[in-house]
Amino acid sequence: MARPRPSRILSWTIAIVALLGLADATFLTVAHLTGDDAVCGSAIGCSEVLGSPYAEIRGIPTAAFGAVAYFTVFGLAILAAFGYARMRGPLVAVVVLMFTASLYFLYLQGFVLHAFCPFCLFSAALTFLLAGLLLAFPAKG
Amino acid sequence: MRRYVPFAIIALVGLLTVGVATAVYRAKMHRPKPPVSASAASPSPGISPSAVPAEAKEDENIHARGPQNAPVTMEVYGDFQCPSCAIATGMIDELEKEYSGKLRVIFRQFPLAMHQHAVKAAMAAEAAGLQGHFWEMHDMLYKNQPVWSKASDPSAFFGAYAESLGLDGGQFALDAKSPEVQARIISEGDAGVARGVKNTPTIFVDGVEVLNAFRREVLQQAIEGALAQKKKG
CATH class of the missing domain: 1.20.5 (Single alpha-helices involved in coiled-coils or other helix-helix interfaces)
Structure with missing residues (x-):
């Protein structure tokens, strides 16, 4: 029986992580659009972060950009998992963007807003995980 | 394939x-429409904050603390069940002491629909206000927020707070359910939405929205800025 190639397993793993990120970002987008800043229950910090001016860019919830990014990573990873070549480059480009954005949002939460939103931290953790997985992604194959 | x-x-x-x-x-x-305007909980994006000074909109039912001729007016759109509002209230209390005589604080109701008891709490505060104890109830609601917000029906808590403030319990219970009180809250919520308020707490200093207002230094900076502006003018 043919064993799945490591790159294929890695692609599926990336796809699953991206799917979790997509769910998280979509949830935050809907929460923002409905004005529901209490998505974290009584966790202090959520309202500050989700109600802050950084929670939207030109009227579009910041989380929506995250959802698009996670969906793009999911799509590219699925294509890679099914043997489509040259997916690593676009994947790296998107994840580098997401990684940079996550660092910026962590900075905003830690040093500007002085408040943390658990769902945003979860998203940052997923992005860092994606970056780590991509480092393990073979450059060829 | x-x-x-x-x-x-x-x-x-x-x-x-x-x-x-x-x-x-x-x-x-x-969702079933709460007593407060649904638009208060689902703000309309893209409305720019009003720059109309608070004084221009004052009416006799306003909840204000501090001298009417204070050089700086701070308007707070708050929700009694919002944890950040409780924190902001503590900071504002400190600032009121620090800028005693120079700062007038106005509280405006903005109960969000997703906070289960926010409307009831707003109505309790208004009911206490009808007996001249709005701010006492305001402080009590924020101070005890972790307690009553977890109750399935917080009315008993509100009744007990009213009693501890020496209010007429029967009248308080009636007012806390009255359509007039409800209408006042709805109207204040709608006015907030029209000014671009989306979340709580949203704070205006002399009619200008203060961003990141949940930080004391930011609020202080806004007050100092407004005071400097007044000195120039």
């Missing part, structure tokens, strides 16, 4: 995401 499978998976996930998000959005927006 197999080469279409990944595209089918991607399309399926995309459609599912959009479908679920739309369904949840619609469900949240079509």
